[in-house]
Amino acid sequence: MKLYDLELSGNCYKVRLLAALAQIPLDIVPVDFLGGAHKRPPLTDLNPWGELPILVDGDRVLRDSQAILVYLAGRYGGASWWPTEPALQAEIVQWLSTAANEIQHGPGAARLVDKFGYTIDKPDALRRAGRILGLLDAHLATHDWLAVSRPTIADCAVYPYVALASEGGIDLSPYAHIGRWVARIKSLPGYLPMPGT
């Protein structure tokens, strides 16, 4: 099972993190991102979006980090990471949407500006980041884990760009509950760091 990967991508790191925590073997294929390999064939044949990560498992090809988390956890990771009950799946999907929307366009976008020089509206990214980090901190004041009473793919999806927030010029120190959640994730057996976390 191949993961087309960029080490510095938080979206790729979501997948590597789950694989490490759930002990799912992955064949990591580093992609020449600076050279634009993800923007041309053969990678655009696998993912016309021109983005990473991409997972290839036999005939199955998946784009989108949230979808890859669902696949890996559901197929290989066991129900503790992605339960089979629709109600619990829905609790988790709330946070997969948050990862794809508010986190990506908040702390994720701020980091793209500062670390990779993207011409995104930085004040807008910081405004979005402040809102979602406040909501996240309030939620974590009464929850150890995001979606259910144990770590799931919800935590894997939201964690990377929150833990990397300082690379977008965002100070996490006002968010004490987020800080404790980050520490809980880092103490999980098998935890895999990435540069910047």
Place this chain on the structure above:
Amino acid sequence: MKLYDLELSGNCYKVRLLAALAQIPLDIVPVDFLGGAHKRPPLTDLNPWGELPILVDGDRVLRDSQAILVYLAGRYGGASWWPTEPALQAEIVQWLSTAANEIQHGPGAARLVDKFGYTIDKPDALRRAGRILGLLDAHLATHDWLAVSRPTIADCAVYPYVALASEGGIDLSPYAHIGRWVARIKSLPGYLPMPGT
């Protein structure tokens, strides 16, 4: 089962559309959006995000339209709308992420500017819309439905803000495959329109 609803919200319409297609009874509760009822208690007690839709089913409260689709389909709609196999769920989640990210921040954001006067960067929204509509059209050139070989919650999640694109000043006529997919959705038994589609 209560849906706190705004008729003109594409995110609320996602839920009403699935409920109509899958024949799931919902008690629709209109919210005084212009009066800001979603931004204060008791609604912020249900959803601290201050957003609609919100679903309440007994003790369970869900925010986020994608999560509500998973819950309704998985619990009440049957496996045709949300299958139980992780591989098929992952195919669908790809499009739930697309709905929460590229569609929301593309055609969805353009409509917020034109129809509701939001001070969002309209050229950025149009640029994002052009990219995702092109990718969507190319995908639909070889697929009748987004995720698997039948309509699923993937189609319910992506459809509203695509079908409402003209309200953001976006012309869908160059996207012939999207046009045919829109027509297929409109011909489904039980289809429910919304103003603007």
